Amino acid sequence: SARRGVGEEGQQQQQQLRVPTTPRKCQTPGSRLRSRLPSIGDDSECGQEDMGDQPGVNSVVKVFCTHSEPNYSAPWGSKPQISSTSTAFAFAVVGSAEERPSRQLLLTNAHSVKHAAVIQVKTRGSSAKVVCRPLCVASECDLAILEPVFEGGDARAKEFWDTLEPLKLARKLPKLGDDVTVVGYPVGGDNTSVSQGVVSRIDLQEYTAHGSAGAPRLLAIQIDAAINPGNSGGPAVDNNGRCIGVAFQALRGEGTENISYIIPTEIVKHFLEDFQKHGKYTGFGDAGFVAQPLESAYIRKALGMPANLTGVRIRRIDATAPAAEILKVGDVVTSVGDKADPLVPVEPRYGPEYLIVAGLVFLPLTEPFLLCEYGDNFESEAPIRLCSLWSHGQRKSADDEVVILHQVLASELTVGYHDIKCLQLAKLNGVQVKNLRQLADEVARIELEAGDESMMTFELVNGDVVVIPVKQAMQANEEIMKRNKIAKRMNLRE
Incomplete structure (x- = not known):
């Protein structure tokens, strides 16, 4: 499972809960929502008759x-399929008469269904x-919405949803020390599992298993309830039966025990509101600049600041962000602003693209x-220039991307070029290359x-x-x- 080092000397590790659940090749991979939007569901039955009383x-x-992950090294194909198990829970999206009608859906982690070829669910006792x-x-x-597809029509749908009770989202963050109950299907058995603990910390955490430079730092709640692989996507509920978060990652390593994290309802509400408003996920805002802390009094x-004034000094600005129209390098800022994409995407919006x-x-x-x-460990294994573009690259315009010559397939036309690998393309016949689509058009x-x-140079x-x-290139492509x-010779986004 993907993981990243955190803490001292990288000995501790934070990982998304997608560890194999069987011996096979298996891996478990700012605005408030209107109060009428979600009402989220309760669990089914486990085998023990008294389990139904648990929140x-x-x-x-x-x-x-079943996951079919794209192969970015050979983008015309996929990696071998792998299987995983995880948890989801029921909630209801309630629309007004002018909007979409009320419907019941399932909420889980994005990593639980990422690159899904087939997704199936079953209720407790079925x-x-x-x-x-x-x-x-x-x-x-790390959130995803699932919609069951019923072959048996309305009767099968009614039977399925009658076994589930939509949970309600808590309206505010829990307090430190509040009780929390995590429900799900972790490794070690087929029945529902319940673990209890308390809220230990509320802080910002990176939401990707690999600690990339572009990974967002979003609000997360630390709890000491035991969370194991398979718990991913399960609800964490308070004593009133309200969902206060979604299980998604844990800290593993020497000297750590029962340090787990849940996605708070503030993040869930933003995600659900975004989906209801746009029919898709559009993201979280970003300041659009990199700043230097001004801790030093000197x-x-x-900078000519009064002794009691605090802030940050702008050292870099994303040229595509709204902040670029207002701020300059060297400015001191005391409030924050908007969103922009990194030059090297952390999570591309489309599948692997390529051109041959x-x-x-x-x-x-x-x-x-x-x-x-x-x-x-690509930070230490990949060419330095690519890592630099990944960690520090900035767009000069919204359609900028780094195009690389990944590899050279053997042919009579490419004799002498076979050693070229993973180098950035600058120009084609003197024309600057801005992105793969523009290269294909050229x-x-x-x-x-x-x-x-x-000739093409x-x-x-x-x-x-x-x-x-x-x-000769046109004639050789097919062979x-x-x-x-x-x-296909190319795969480009629409």
Whole structure:
């Protein structure tokens, strides 16, 4: 399972709860919502007759997911499928007469259903599984909405939902020391499990298993209730039976015990409101700049600040953020602002993209590609320039992305270029390359206008040049794809 080091010398590790649940190749991978929006469900039955009295027991379902993860190193294919189990729980989205009608849905973690090929759920005490489709998956806040698909029509749907009690979301954050009960289907058995503890801390945490530079730091609640793989997506409820959060990750390592985290209802409400308003997830806001703390009294004095004034000094601004229209490097800021995407996406909005030109494989630089190509420790394994772009790269315009020549497939046209790997593309025939779509359009234009002696000259940032004859490249594309069992020459987002 993916994990990241935290704490002293990286000995402690924080991981999303997606550890194998069987010996097979299995892995368990700011605004308030209007009070009328969600009312979230209670658990089903476990096998013990008195379990139904426990808060949340009559709301949860067990999730079975088969994952088909894209292969970012060979983007025309996928990795071998893996299976996982996790937890989800029932809630109801209530719409007004002018909006969409009330309907019941399931809430779980995004990592539990990420890259899902098939999702099934079953209620407590039932052996029948129901297929679900993901309505919205938001890796940034690790939440997902599932909608069951019933083959038996309304009667089967009624039977399914009659066994579940929608939970209600708590209207405010819990207090330190408040009791909490976590309900779910962790490893170690098939029945519902209940663990109890207290709220230990409320703080900001990174919401991705891999601690990337672009990972968001969102509000999280630390609890000491035991949470294990399989608990992912299960509700954490208070003594009144209200959901105060969703189980999603835990701290593992020497000297740690029962340090678990839940996604608070403030984050859940924002996610649900976003989905109801836009029909999809659009994200959380971001300041759009990087700042230097002004803890030193000397730097505050040098900046001409009064002794009692606090703030941060702007040291870098995202050119695509609204902040760029107001702030300048060197400004001192005491309030925060808006949203912008990183140059190298942490979680691309689309599947793997690529373009093949006579055996030259071009693709955009993304964090999933770095993880796939170089592993969890890609910060130390990947080329320094790629890591620098990943951690510090900034867009100059909204459509900027880093395009790399990932690999060179063998052919007569690519003799002498086979050692080139994972280098950033700068220009094609003197034209600056801004993104993969623009590169594909430029290649198509060159092919359309090509004469017998026309060439494509690809300039790489390290100074290397790759020259390919256009007519021969057009003729060789089909044979190269057939030899490498590639179905499509390109895969680009719409």
